[in-house]
Amino acid sequence: MAETATATAKPNLDKREAILAAALRLIARFGLHNAPMSAVAREAGIAVGTVYLYFPSKEAMINALYLHVLEERNSFWRREPPAATDSPPDARAALWETWHTLARWHLEHEEGSNLIAQCRASGILSDETRAFEQSMDARALVLYEQAVAEGHLRSMPRYVLWALLAGPVYALVQMRDAGETEITEEILRETFDGVCRALLP
Amino acid sequence: MAETATATAKPNLDKREAILAAALRLIARFGLHNAPMSAVAREAGIAVGTVYLYFPSKEAMINALYLHVLEERNSFWRREPPAATDSPPDARAALWETWHTLARWHLEHEEGSNLIAQCRASGILSDETRAFEQSMDARALVLYEQAVAEGHLRSMPRYVLWALLAGPVYALVQMRDAGETEITEEILRETFDGVCRALLP
DNA sequence: ACGGACTGAATGAATGATCATTCATTCAGC
DNA sequence: GCTGAATGAATGATCATTCATTCAGTCCGT
Numbered sequence: 001m002a003e004t005a006t007a008t009a010k011p012n013l014d015k016r017e018a019i020l021a022a023a024l025r026l027i028a029r030f031g032l033h034n035a036p037m038s039a040v041a042r043e044a045g046i047a048v049g050t051v052y053l054y055f056p057s058k059e060a061m062i063n064a065l066y067l068h069v070l071e072e073r074n075s076f077w078r079r080e081p082p083a084a085t086d087s088p089p090d091a092r093a094a095l096w097e098t099w100h101t102l103a104r105w106h107l108e109h110e111e112g113s114n115l116i117a118q119c120r121a122s123g124i125l126s127d128e129t130r131a132f133e134q135s136m137d138a139r140a141l142v143l144y145e146q147a148v149a150e151g152h153l154r155s156m157p158r159y160v161l162w163a164l165l166a167g168p169v170y171a172l173v174q175m176r177d178a179g180e181t182e183i184t185e186e187i188l189r190e191t192f193d194g195v196c197r198a199l200l201p
Numbered sequence: 202m203a204e205t206a207t208a209t210a211k212p213n214l215d216k217r218e219a220i221l222a223a224a225l226r227l228i229a230r231f232g233l234h235n236a237p238m239s240a241v242a243r244e245a246g247i248a249v250g251t252v253y254l255y256f257p258s259k260e261a262m263i264n265a266l267y268l269h270v271l272e273e274r275n276s277f278w279r280r281e282p283p284a285a286t287d288s289p290p291d292a293r294a295a296l297w298e299t300w301h302t303l304a305r306w307h308l309e310h311e312e313g314s315n316l317i318a319q320c321r322a323s324g325i326l327s328d329e330t331r332a333f334e335q336s337m338d339a340r341a342l343v344l345y346e347q348a349v350a351e352g353h354l355r356s357m358p359r360y361v362l363w364a365l366l367a368g369p370v371y372a373l374v375q376m377r378d379a380g381e382t383e384i385t386e387e388i389l390r391e392t393f394d395g396v397c398r399a400l401l402p
Numbered sequence: 403a404c405g406g407a408c409t410g411a412a413t414g415a416a417t418g419a420t421c422a423t424t425c426a427t428t429c430a431g432c
Numbered sequence: 433g434c435t436g437a438a439t440g441a442a443t444g445a446t447c448a449t450t451c452a453t454t455c456a457g458t459c460c461g462t
Contacts, residue, residue, distance in 0.1 A: 012411085031323045033234040036447055038414095047413040049450080058448065114322060120375060121318035122232045130379055156391050159373065159382050164395040167368030170375075172360065174321060178331055181360050190357050194365040194399030213437090237421060239440095248439040250424075259422065 016054045018044045020065050028111035032062070032118050063129045066119045069112040074136060076105050091152040091200055099165060099192055106173045107183055113173055154201050164198045217255045219245045221266050229312035233263070233319050264330045267320045270313040275337060277306050292353040292401055300366060300393055307374045308384055314374055355402050365399045 022043035026035040037058055041048040055061035077098075106113040119125055144161060147153045153161070168191050176183050223244035227236040238259055242249040256262035278299075307314040320326055345362060348354045354362070369392050377384050 029324075031325065033323075037449080038447080041414095048448090049414065050412055052449070053411070117318070117322040120379065121315060121322050122234075123230075124232065125379075133379075134381065156395070157388055159376055159384075160388055160391045160395065162376070163369040163372040163392050164399075167370070167372030168364040169368070170371055171364040171368030174371075175360055175363070178321065178326075178334075180335065183360075187358055187361055190361045191364050194357070194361065197398040198365075198395035238423080239421080242440095249422090250440065251438055253423070254437070 015044075015046065015050070019046070019051055019054055019061070020068050023061060023065050024069065024111050024115055027062070027065075027118065028114045032122055032124065059124060059126075062119065062124055063126055065115065066125060067129060067132060069115050070133060070136065073105050073109070073112065073116075074140075077101050078140075091147075092196055094147075094152065095196060095199060096192060099169075099195055100188065102166065103169045103172070103188055103191075106169055107176070110177070114177065117170075117174070151201060153199055161199065165195060168195060216245075216247065216251070219247070220252055220255055220262070221269050224262060224266050225270065225312050225316055228263070228266075228319065229315045233323055233325065260325060260327075263320065263325055264327055266316065267326060268330060268333060270316050271334060271337065274306050274310070274313065274317075275341075278302050279341075292348075293397055295348075295353065296397060296400060297393060300370075300396055301389065303367065304370045304373070304389055304392075307370055308377070311378070315378065318371075318375075352402060354400055362400065366396060369396060 019040065023035065023040045026039055026043055037051055038048050040061075041051050044051075051061070055064060079101075141158060144153070144158060148155050156164075172183050172187070172191065175181055181187075220241065224236065224241045227240055227244055238252055239249050241262075242252050245252070252262070256265060280302075342359060345354070345359060349356050357365075373384050373388070373392060376382055382388075
């Protein structure tokens with residue numbers, strides 16, 4: 001028994017993706033509960049048993065899905081060059097890129113955004129998953145320290161920064177998902193205006 | 202055995218409260234799923250069948266619990282007199298009362314705060330519940346309009362205001378629940394500083 | 403080229419648990 | 433004895449998970 005339940009490398013990689021995509025769709029539509037493995041398999045076009053060739057359990061699948069979605073968001077988020085272009089180091093424009101990209105992802109990827117919220121609130125995430133997530137955040141932290149050092153951002157504890165930057169995005173998405181309002185570009189701009197006042201020197 | 206002299210005619214009101222309290226405890230600890238009705242009944246010290254004398258279904262119970270918790274939060278929140286005390290209408294101090302009270306509730310009522318997040322993300326809330334929640338918010342809206350009229354707050358769409366006011370609180374609570382950090386008074390003060398910049402004229 | 407083991411991915415009916423919900427029955431107070 | 437709250441075993445569904453079996457390739461000896 002030298003094996004491990006962790007990485008499932010050999011079998012078709014596309015199939016793993018298909019399972020995760022199917023699970024994401026169903027969980028976003030019906031909730032973490034009410035998304036039975038049988039339905040996930042059907043949605044992915046495979047048999048139930050096959051899912052268990054790729055993930056040792058439903059819980060493990062969901063944790064993997066959570067990290068997968070987070071990674072997608074972060075790579076989408078950091079595709080934008082923060083201020084690479086050059087001449088005028090316009091702090092507000094750079095912050096707009098950062099913030100608007102984050103907001104756009106959450107608004108455009110309703111399913112992924114909802115999955116993140118569901119996983120975080122439901123206590124299904126393992127310590128391992130949480131630790132991995134923190135290690136992902138660590139990289140973003142560096143950019144933040146740098147921005148502060150260059151005087152582009154007010155100095156504050158990183159948790160405060162994150163709360164002021166991402167908190168309003170989460171709140172907007174939550175209101176939209178509750179059907180309370182549409183999030184127009186106008187609302188985004190006005191919210192960003194507040195975020196700027198909070199974060200810029 | 203000796204019960205209260207006042208005979209509560211219909212089903213005991215205290216029992217309803219006991220059921221909601223038990224459900225809150227279990228759902229916060231184990232998640233919306235993994236909180237079976239049998240466990241809720243046991244935690245409340247009654248039989249399973251009895252729960253169904255007070256709620257027609259588990260879903261209805263959870264919706265009722267959600268509104269119950271929201272009402273508790275809102276009444277806690279609006280117990281503080283906004284600026285009644287006296288002379289100088291200090292906008293910042295008034296905002297601090299409002300914001301800090303909201304933040305304190307979410308930090309001190311971990312179970313309730315988590316329940317709100319779980320319910321909102323899981324799609325278990327009925328249209329009726331959502332509508333009722335919106336009608337609760339309508340009352341707070343009046344205070345906001347008033348504050349803007351008196352020049353205590355910058356003018357902005359109400360969704361933007363809420364995102365900038367409550368979003369950072371949700372984010373802080375989320376980070377605390379994930380075990381990433383403790384939320385000290387220092388962090389609260391610094392976050393509030395950002396919120397002020399965002400909201401005050 | 404050919405056939406006949408061999409391999410391991412894929413299958414899905416079967417299993418064993420766990421739930422939400424019901425209802426025949428009990429029981430306390432009037 | 434009557435009323436209706438309270439009970440909790442029983443019911444019927446729904447799941448997550450398993451595993452005996454299928455099947456499409458691959459390899460090798462001839």
